[in-house]
Amino acid sequence: MHLVRNLDNYTCRAEGIALTIGNFDGLHIGHRAVLSELKEKARKLGIKTGVMCFEPQPLEFLSCEKIPARLSRFRDKFLGLKELDIDYLFCPKFNQKFACQSPESFIEDVLVKRLNVKLLIVGDDFRFGRMGKGGYDLLVESGRKYGFEVYSMSSYRYHGERVSSTVIRQLLREGSLDKVSEMLGEYFYIRGKVCHGRKIGSTINFPTANINLNRRVVPLFGIYAVKVCMPDGSMRYGMANVGMRPTVNGTYPLLEVFVFDFSGNLYTKEIKVSFIRKLRDEIKFPSLNELKQQISKDEQETRAYFSVHP
Ligand SMILES: Cc1cc2nc3c(=O)[nH]c(=O)nc-3n(C[C@H](O)[C@H](O)[C@H](O)COP(=O)(O)O)c2cc1C
Numbered sequence: 001m002h003l004v005r006n007l008d009n010y011t012c013r014a015e016g017i018a019l020t021i022g023n024f025d026g027l028h029i030g031h032r033a034v035l036s037e038l039k040e041k042a043r044k045l046g047i048k049t050g051v052m053c054f055e056p057q058p059l060e061f062l063s064c065e066k067i068p069a070r071l072s073r074f075r076d077k078f079l080g081l082k083e084l085d086i087d088y089l090f091c092p093k094f095n096q097k098f099a100c101q102s103p104e105s106f107i108e109d110v111l112v113k114r115l116n117v118k119l120l121i122v123g124d125d126f127r128f129g130r131m132g133k134g135g136y137d138l139l140v141e142s143g144r145k146y147g148f149e150v151y152s153m154s155s156y157r158y159h160g161e162r163v164s165s166t167v168i169r170q171l172l173r174e175g176s177l178d179k180v181s182e183m184l185g186e187y188f189y190i191r192g193k194v195c196h197g198r199k200i201g202s203t204i205n206f207p208t209a210n211i212n213l214n215r216r217v218v219p220l221f222g223i224y225a226v227k228v229c230m231p232d233g234s235m236r237y238g239m240a241n242v243g244m245r246p247t248v249n250g251t252y253p254l255l256e257v258f259v260f261d262f263s264g265n266l267y268t269k270e271i272k273v274s275f276i277r278k279l280r281d282e283i284k285f286p287s288l289n290e291l292k293q294q295i296s297k298d299e300q301e302t303r304a305y306f307s308v309h310p
């Protein structure tokens, strides 16, 4: 899959493209349904597929209020779309100039002149251009004028409920991880490089691989039973804390993972942590010893849940 950040650098215009536009945060089953429809339609026309998303996400740029937590980092989205065999990921910078484009100039300059879109699939609530003035009807009308087909996909439903990134964020906050994994089509995960911490973990016999969240707004907090994809690709069980570590006076949120039956060095290596079940919320303990006792109980509970014993 090719990543095109600057649309001026796209050189395959002549071929035409089947495109879909959206945030695709989390790549949930609704997104996957759109992408499989896109691939099927592109195959019939003998053209390549493209996804257009924006960085930062339009709401992150436009909103003065609290920014919604992201389900996936850009790199996760990139790897997920690549795995789904999408040919191009267009990711123009969403800035003031982009936000101010009229819907008509977005269609003419971006979709027609730069990309030569032949087929476009959007969700039924898709809005675009200055103040979100453009919608499906304008796209259909423009498609007739410039020669591209437009399809609108109705919201994907799971057991009657509309699948959306917003619903998934809410379920993560509630700790309903079973429902989350059904809507995502996989367990919710955070992937990242292991960094150094304060070495307190080893002193209480629970060394934890730390993943910096880089001021990212995370959609879940607390203590979880997890599966860990290790740097060598093997899968291990463990437990994780996403939190502030009040017992040791932590000042910023961190993801920390204790991997069961493992001893080795993970610093600077990448791991993928999948969240399977919420155990509890984070607590401020009066002493490290009490924290250690609680983590031992968490370990017993997690081992019983996964049926893994040392
Ligand atoms: C399963 C698990 C549960 C934890 N629960 C708490 C908690 O409830 N409260 C807290 O302050 N820290 C909690 N921690 C975080 C520990 O404080 C942290 O791992 C310890 O401070 C080690 O920090 P270090 O990585 O900087 O050495 C938990 C860690 C793990 C792995």
Ligand SMILES: Nc1ncnc2c1ncn2[C@@H]1O[C@H](COP(=O)(O)OP(=O)(O)O)[C@@H](O)[C@H]1O
Pocket (backbone or CB within 6 Å): 194, 195, 196, 197, 198, 199, 200, 201, 202, 203, 206, 207, 208, 209, 210, 257, 258, 259, 260, 261, 262, 263, 264, 265, 266, 267
């Ligand atoms: N079972 C394990 N789970 C997690 N990390 C482990 C484990 N065994 C060894 N390690 C290593 O120990 C490090 C964590 O030790 P810790 O004392 O918590 O230091 P830090 O404060 O730097 O995270 C991890 O980054 C990893 O390299």
